[in-house]
Structures are given as structure tokens and as C-alpha cells.
Amino acid sequence: MAVHRGGLSDARRQARDALRELAAAGRSLAIAESCTGGIIQALLVENPGASRVFRGGVVAYANALKAALVGVPEDLLAARGGVDRDIATAMATGMRERSGVDFALGITGIAGPTGGTADKPVGTVFIALAHPGGTTVVRRRFAGGRLVYRHQVAAEALRMVRGALSQTPGTPPHCNAAAGNLPGSARRAQRATSCRGERDPPRS
DSSP states (O other), X not given: OOBOOOOHXXXXXXXXXXXXXXXXXTOOEEEEESTTTTHHHXXXXXXXXXXXXXXXXXXXXXXXXXXXXXXXXXXXXXHHOSSSHHHHHHHHHHHHHHHTOSXXXXXXXXOSSSOOOSSSOTTEEEEEEEETTEEEEEEEEBOSOHHHHHHHHHHHHHHHHHHHHHTSTTOOGGGOGGGGGSOHHHHHHHHHHHSTTOSSOOOO
């Protein structure tokens, strides 16, 4: 079943928090996007100091560019098509290897309104995250038009980064995933006290 979770404001909040937490941990990020069309990268660079942790990314919409830019095997693309769990995984791992970052996202899906199938209906997305501990991939389905879909995917992808960061050795306490379950005021207080001096990315 498709879900409607968040939107632009949520995506912007996730981008700000991901940048702050990556900076506090001294970690870096790169992104390979397909269906989101570069919107995650755009959300990140809205924030001053994004270059401290965000190294860059690609928008590989066509399968040929998924192969050429991030190294997705052509035989895998021929066998699975452009939207698949293994394609997202290959995008993330290829991006991480080529960019030399700590964390890399690979995202591919069907924004609609056409292109869906019974197995992969409109709104389906595969989000993969390559990180120091391995690679995590999830399948989600979001409701809404193309722009709303992209915002929801962006927010979910950045939540994944933050979640993986909280499990990475050496991450400051403010990145602990448990903080996400606290009330808003308590969560902000915890982050303020456990990450003094890192509440906002530095300006550039």
C-alpha cells in the first residue's frame, strides 16, 4: 500500500539534520539519484557549509548512465531493468567506491503517473545506502504526485543516512537513533548538549 509521509518541510529538516550529524561525526556523503532527479542534492546544498560533508553526486536517469557514471553492470540492468533492489544497491556501492566517501545513497524508482507494473506499481522506490558497515536497501511506496513523491523519497533516504550514522562507531551521542523517539523539546536539548558547537553546519 502506498503511504503519504511528510513533504518538502520534512525533507528540508532531514537534510539539515543529516548535514549537522555527518559534520559532527566527520563523515562524508555522495549520492546517485535516478527518479528523484537531483532533489536530494539540491536540498543539501540549500544549507550553508554543506560542502563540509557533501562531496557531490550524479543524476543517472537513463540506464546507460547508471552504467557509465556509477558502474552498474550492464548485464544486471539488462536482467532487472532500471528499477530494482539490486540496481539501487549497485548505484550506492558504485558511488561510494568512485567518490571515496563514507556514505553513499543509490535511489531508483517509478515516480509516475505511468511506468508502473503489477510487481512495481507507480510510487515504488528502492533506496540503498552503502556505508562503513556494508549496504542497506529498502523498498518503499509513496503516494502523491511526482514532486510530492520526490520530497518523500528524499526525506526517507536522508533518514536512512542518519539511522546508519547512529550505528557507526565513533559517532557522537547526539546521533543516537533513540533521540528520534524523544519529544521534540527533549530531542533538541539532547542534541544541543551532546554536540556543542556543531548545531549548525559551518558557513562557506
